Amino acid sequence: MTDKLPVMRIGVVGYGHLGQYLVERLQREGAQVGLTLVFVWNRNTDKLRESVAEELILHNLPDFTDRGADVIVEVCHPKIVKDFGVQFLSKAHFLVGSPSALSDPQLNQELRQAAEHHGGTLYVPSGALWGGQDILRLNDSGSLKALFIRMSKHPSCFRLTGDVLSDWTEDEGRRVLFSGSVAELCPVAPNNVNTMAAAAIAAGTLGFVGVQGEIVSDTALSDYHVVEVEVTGANGFTVHTVRRNPAKLGAVTGSATYNSFWSSLLVCKGHGGRVYLC
Numbered sequence: 151m152t153d154k155l156p157v158m159r160i161g162v163v164g165y166g167h168l169g170q171y172l173v174e175r176l177q178r179e180g181a182q183v184g185l186t187l188v189f190v191w192n193r194n195t196d197k198l199r200e201s202v203a204e205e206l207i208l209h210n211l212p213d214f215t216d217r218g219a220d221v222i223v224e225v226c227h228p229k230i231v232k233d234f235g236v237q238f239l240s241k242a243h244f245l246v247g248s249p250s251a252l253s254d255p256q257l258n259q260e261l262r263q264a265a266e267h268h269g270g271t272l273y274v275p276s277g278a279l280w281g282g283q284d285i286l287r288l289n290d291s292g293s294l295k296a297l298f299i300r301m302s303k304h305p306s307c308f309r310l311t312g313d314v315l316s317d318w319t320e321d322e323g324r325r326v327l328f329s330g331s332v333a334e335l336c337p338v339a340p341n342n343v344n345t346m347a348a349a350a351i352a353a354g355t356l357g358f359v360g361v362q363g364e365i366v367s368d369t370a371l372s373d374y375h376v377v378e379v380e381v382t383g384a385n386g387f388t389v390h391t392v393r394r395n396p397a398k399l400g401a402v403t404g405s406a407t408y409n410s411f412w413s414s415l416l417v418c419k420g421h422g423g424r425v426y427l428c
Contacts, residue, residue, distance in 0.1 A: 158185050158418065161219035161242070163211065163234075164226025165192035165202075167401070168247065171408045172223065172415065173202065183416060189217040193226075215241055221273075221418045224248060225411075228340045232257055239264040243418055245273040245428075247411070249347035253336035253358045262425060272425045275414035278345040278377050278407045280393045282427055285352040288383050296382035297353045299332075299346045302366040303375045306400045309341040315367060324368045333358035339365055341402050345377060352427050373397070375404045 160180070162173055169192070176187040189208040192198055198207050208214060211234060214222065222238045224230050228251035235251070238244040239261065252258045252274075265272045276282040279299075288294040305318040305325075314327055328338055332346045336358070343363060350358040368376075374394040381389050395404030414428040 156184055159188045159218055159220045160185050160415070161189045161191070161208070161214055161217055161222045162187065163191045163214075163222060163224045163230060164247070165190060165197055166226065168403055168408060168411060169225045170201070172225065172411060175412055185415065188219050189214065212237075214238070221245060221415070223415065228336075231261075235261050236264045239270045239272065240268050243271045243273060245275065245414060245418055247275065247344070248340065249274045249344050249351060250336040250340045252347060252351065253333050255358075265424060271418070273414065273418055274348050274351045274425060274427050275411055276345075276348050276427060277410055278375070278393065278395050278404055279348045279352075280377065280379055280391050281381070281389075282348060282352050285349060285381060286427055288381065289353050289355050292355075293384040293387070294353055294355060294381070295384060296362075296380075297349060297356055297360075298362045298364075298380040299349055300364040300366060300378040301343065301345060301375065302368050302371060302378075303342070303397070304369060304371045304399055305367040307342070307375065307397060307402060308339060308365070308367060309402055310339050311337065314338075318367060318369070320369055322369055324366060324370070327365045327367055329364040330362065331359050332361045332363045335363045335365065348427065349379070351425065372399055 173190055180186050190202050190206055191208040191211050219242045221243045223245040225247035228248040231246055231248050231251035261272050305315050328335055332350045335343055346363045350361040353361050374396045377393045379391050395406045397404040417428045
């Protein structure tokens with residue numbers, strides 16, 4: 151007799167490109183890895199009907215408690231994290247796909263307290279962050295001194311507050327849009343800098359204020375995003391990595407990040423009242 155995998159019940163909040171990818175994989179492969187889809191919510195439910203069974207569609211997000219999810223995955227917008235994150239953690243583990251929301255110190259604290267109080271886990275996926283676990287180890291050992299991340303994308307791939315990029319042209323080349331702390335950057339580009347937010351979680355001693363970030367618009371980047379990470383440690387230690395993440399024009403999220411999210415979901419087995427970078 152073969153042992154059956156314990157089944158984790160998954161709810162997905164958001165049905166953009168990443169949400170669609172996760173829902174499709176859960177329906178196709180979930181049973182093989184011990185995951186089962188119990189609900190999908192999207193602001194526009196009409197978008198769900200062609201590919202999601204009616205019994206899986208959650209029409210009102212506050213009704214998520216009726217579905218008995220073990221893990222709730224948010225892949226839509228930081229506002230959902232703000233409005234529902236504490237509620238999610240009162241009933242389930244929470245995989246937050248918009249960790250830029252955690253740049254709000256009060257919300258960050260409230261979510262951590264909710265995880266501790268209810269014995270749940272706030273999962274933060276590494277996404278496009280290269281070397282997240284190494285940053286975490288340096289941080290935990292007290293050796294992390296500085297962290298800088300630059301994200302460069304085609305201007306069509308940015309979703310910024312305000313009109314910073316309203317005047318871009320196809321032949322303009324490279325333009326630095328913002329350079330400063332990740333705490334300042336997250337409200338400017340909440341949908342584009344989740345990689346930086348994940349880094350700020352890993353680098354807890356520096357935090358959102360101490361980790362520095364830069365976003366760059368570059369019309370030459372029509373096929374991929376570029377993520378550069380520079381880590382400074384003790385005794386003159388430095389490492390600089392450059393990663394290309396394949397992405398179509400207009401895509402907020404690179405394709406490599408999709409697989410990273412799936413890998414993150416596979417480790418959501420409960421780590422007991424804590425924040426967990428996965």
